[in-house]
Amino acid sequence: MKNNKFINNIICADTLEFLPQIESNSIDVVLTDPPYFLDKLDNNWDYEEVSSQSNQYTIKSLPAGMKFNREQGKKFYTWYLKISEEIFRILKPGGFFFSFSSPRLYHRMASAIDDAGFEIRDAFMWLYTQNQVKAMGVDHFIKKMNIDEEAKEKIRVKLNGWKTPQIKSCFEPIAMAQKPTDKTYLNNMLKHEVGLFNTNIRIGDNMYPANVFTIDSINELIDRAFLLPKPTKKEKGEYNDHKTVKPLAVCEYLINLSAFSKNAVVLDPFVGSGTTAVAAKKLGKNYIGIDANEKYVKISEKRLEEINEKPDLFRGAINGEKQEKKSLQVQLQIA
DSSP states (O other), X not given: OTTTTTTTEEEESOHHHHGGGSOTTOEEEEEEOOOOOTTTSTTOOOHHHHHTOOOOSEETTEETXXXXXXXXXXXXXXXXXXXXXXXXXXEEXXXXXXXXXXXXXXXXXXXXXXXXXXXXXXXXXXXXXXXXXXXXXXXXXXXXXXXXXXXXXXXXXXXXXXXXXXXXXXXXXXXEEEOOOSSSHHHHHHHHSOSSOXXXXXXXTTBOOOSEEESSOOOHHHHHHHBOOOOOHHHHOTTOOOTTOOOHHHHHHHHHHHOOSTTOEEEETTOTTSHHHHHHHHTTOEEEEEESOHHXXXXXHHHHHTSOSSOOTTOSSOOSHHHHHHHHHHHHHHO
């Protein structure tokens, strides 16, 4: 098999250049958080420049979210369409593609995935409460006005609380797409061992799989339905300085829902610090990770080395002793 030398490895390479080496119709699940960096490059979206950025939060001292340019999104769409077309080729019929996005860019990402041939099945909504407020006041501009201080103060009072139109972002969308199945779902599962969701997986208070989840305790009602385990510092690795590490429980939840075969291969073409690969390994699945940043490749490899070789069957979407027992039964079924 062409992929054997890649399976259970993290490859340091440019994703678009490397993907053609992966065999067609060979991957069960693709789970990734691609670089989109809307706020990081002074409106000039360029993949190579994006990959080398170290300061990911400001541009020329302006907060993230202050710069807008339509060309940014168009360039991202063109690039991600090429990525999505390769992912479409390498996924098995019925295989799943989960792609993290941002509220501002989701329409571009979903359109690229759709135009590559996928069926957009749904979108997950990851709720959170801790995030940077991006709105900016106009006092800086009032100071530069060529009027006296008394007039400036009147404007400040009049516009008190009025800021640029960026609200606090409290959710992250995740596109859920599927490669068309080979005939019926049943035929596809029997032939390719992928294409259906494991609805035995539960989150919160034994909630049926839903397109909403959170790792932050919000209130009793939401927690009972949608709460996943919060990541720990140990889980991330104290040496891990990646700026956007995804919670392990989120990746485990999505893999548990979609990866049926005990030999399933989960691909992350922008693996970053390796959370997707860590989740796959802990669940007893195969993985392939790709990243152009050598530093993050080394972090991913270190995190993977630290995992106990025995898959952790009790992590992720299940809470409580009663549900842990059910989780074990579920994992044995899908293994």
